Amino acid sequence: MAEVSSQQQAPILAIDGLRKAFGALVATDDVTLDIRAGELHALIGPNGAGKSTLITQICGELKPDTGRILFDGRDVTRLRPHLRSRLGLGRTFQITQLCPDFSAIENVLLSIETRGGGSFDMVSNPRGNAGAIASARERLAEVGLGDLADRPAATLAHGQRRQLEIAVALAREPKLLLLDEPMAGLGPEETAAMTRLLGGLKRRYAILLVEHDMDAVFALADRVSVLVYGRVIFTGTVAEVRSDPAVRAAYLGGEPAC
Amino acid sequence: MTSRLRLVVIAGGLILLLAAPILAQLTGSAGLLGLANRIAIYAIAAVSLDLILGYGALVSFGHAMFFGLGGYAVGIVAFHTAAGEPLFGWSGSNAALIVWPLALVACALLAAIVGALSLKTSGVQFIMITLAFAQMVFFVLVSLQSYGGDDGLLLDRRNTLPFIDLSRPTTFYYVCVAMLIGWTAFCSRIVNSRFGLVLQALRQSERRSINLGVDPFPFRLAAFVISAVGTGLAGVLWANYARFVSPDMAVWSKSGEFIAIVVLGGLGTLLGPIAGAAVFIALEQLLSIWTEHWMIVMGPILTLVALFGRRGLAGRLFGERNG
């Protein structure tokens, strides 16, 4: 359960004994881990280890069989996904989920507009809200998309869409950022840019980073958890993870998956 | 560039709409005014349907039930008023200012119930359940023997407005056009509002919207009810225009017609469906003059529109989606 030390606060996210099986396949096997405020906690593991399943359970799109999920001290295990988001859970998707017909800034504006779940105001045009627009532009600038604010999201390049997803997530001032493989499909320059971007976010937000790119993970992570066949086989600092024999055998032995 | 073209087309359309009675007089064709009137009424229904079909991506195959309910509300009240028989203790009224809001409230209530139940489903189930509700309304209307049943109900006269004589065709036509303009402006406001932003987001990516904390149900229900009220308004105006209502107003192929008009005109453009109504009704008129088997042409036209008309007339012209 949550460990409260004099230096650290209660964890933002605490997963306790989570289990999810699809028939005979146990995708999540008694997973216990926690994310502390301000830390960047990476989740690594081979393909098929169950990382996506774990993420979808944290977000509420999938209900676990047993176990608990506590977000900011609150039991959200049975809470519907849209309500978890309103509590401060921000997420980017592995396959980007943006509104393709909206421009980049409209996507960010949407994020700001829906902080309380969306408004039934049928009169005022949100695009005329100077404060929100300014805030949205700041977010876009922060992720490096300042020039592309008015381009439809569908026309953005892959890497730019990933940046936009982060801007959208940040716009709601989340307590926890769930980043699902943000480096996937990025070239070396884009990866470096994304790593810098994420580095700049550290300390300001608690981040759960699911990634395959080991360079990025080792550069960014405060702690790393290793997921293999649905189980967390190790949690520790980067140095500890690199040197643990079980982890090396299971995952880091050969070339890291990219 | 496209905004300029847009303004030109809008202005052109408005001029045509407003000039129709004059054109009718000049050409000596009374049928032309009737045609324009029908177009204006169907356009109101089409714009309303576009709200949920184009902006909300909800394929309602039962919207004709609101068209029928709006019409019958007017018809039934007119029947009781003319016959002097009280309806639930109320002696009735011919005043549009009383009857029309009543009809619209009825449509809103029906939509709230139908929407609340149907929106729990999605995809083909949603299409089928809206169709089912429309069928129920249709059969109820057919079974109302005292209101004409299958044969329909005639209205003695149109409802009355203070200072405006609705019994004169030209006056009534302009009232319909005013309603069309007003309602379209209202829908346009909604679509560009904070509410509209969420509704459109739900269409483009429901998953992302939920992830951002949106509960889809109340937004879709609100859009559904508003679109139903608009379609009901068209029904109200139709009842007054034709001075006749029949269960065919709620038949399922009528819903199909409305869908065809919206797709033809351009989903998610609000103005497109108005053009769609014009083309569709004019085409129907022309074809039926030409041959009694006009359906054999109309049918394939609908099919072709569906196969190739991804963006409809307005889409091709304006190239954008927002209203």
Added chain:
Amino acid sequence: MILFVEQALNGLQYGSMLFLLASGLTLIFGIMGVINLTHGAFYMVGAYCAAFAVLSTGSFLVGIAAALIGAGLYAVLVEVAVVQWLYRRDHLYQVLATLGLILFTNEAVSMIFGRRPPLMDIPSFLQGSVPLLPGLDYPLMRVAFIVTGALVAIGLWLLVNHTRVGMLIRAGADDREMVDALGVDIRRLYTLVFGLGGALCGLAGVMAAPLLAIEIGMGERVLITTFVVIVVGGVGSVRGALVGALLVGMVDSLGRAYIPQLLLLSLPATTADTLGAGLVSASIYLLMAIVLLVRPNGLLPARG
């Protein structure tokens, strides 16, 4: 009691007809993802072809053949000309495109066969009644219908579960690319399924022709009910179509028989009549609404 059995049998017979229509429709929707409104038109085409053939040759068996071939061929034509472009499109466009086809078919049939509805008699070898219970003589034609439905159900079960084609059908529903990789032309498979669905509609048409009226627009009436059946039963599932068809058939038949009487017990005559007529027609939609609210995917969905 006798009345109840008779009404139940009527429900079974109606359910049989619905099953013939629904099984094809559910396969088409489940495998190809297409909402095919033209299904009702195939039924009508089958009935008209059969009536025409029977009037010309006097043989019911020729009529059956005409119905199967006529409806099946028309279905294949529709698939190749229109439906094959609809597989990846939104339901909206499928609905609209097939709606246009219905209008076209109705008009074409009335142009070819004329507006006066043809009459088809019950064939001589199916005339008369069968004593099923003491006091209950049930029409042989209707029994034949029920038997036909049962045979088709068994046949389809064998086809889908015990033949190579059936395996391909089931695989094609799950994974189109895999079937392609197996060297099977998925296009031909889809056309085959569509044609089979059409032929089944034709069979329903020829069996129903002596019992119901043959007329333009007969397809639409039965189409909506067929959709209710597959939504209730669960789209994509032939078992679901069977359960749905029987359930809808029973509810409709028993509803027609008993609702007016039940209402007369508690309401004044005029109200009961009005309400009764509406309720009777609405009964199956109420059934569908209830089922959907409890089980949004139908009673026996294909793959949960």
